[in-house]
Amino acid sequence: MSAKNLDTHNRWRNKTVAFRVSPEENEQIDAAVRLSGLTKQDYITKRLLCRDVVVQGNPRVYKALRDELAAVLAELRRAEDGANVDGELLDTIRMIAAIMGGMKED
DSSP, X not given: OOOOEEOTTSOEEOOOOOOOOOXXXXXXXXXXXXXXXXXXXXXXXXXXXXXXXXXXXXXXXXXXXXXXXXXXXXXXXXXXXXXXXXXXXXXXXXXXXXXXXXXXXX
């Protein structure tokens, strides 16, 4: 059994929530978590409770952005024209653009 943990509001986190996703959905979630700099638990909890996910710039987030941008560039080079770009890639591009736009404001 895992250790009991208190959250930032001094509440016990002792309930487990689980759900199934497709491999593609899992990759999208993992990419969003990497780009956020949060733990997967914190990211999913914030999103499910409609709270803002604030990206704190750090070396791990920078590396994730660099890697995601490289993957997007490789996928765009593979596509012959914009018609071959799938929705998941466009979602990733929008997420990266939002993060980069937020970094520019600070």
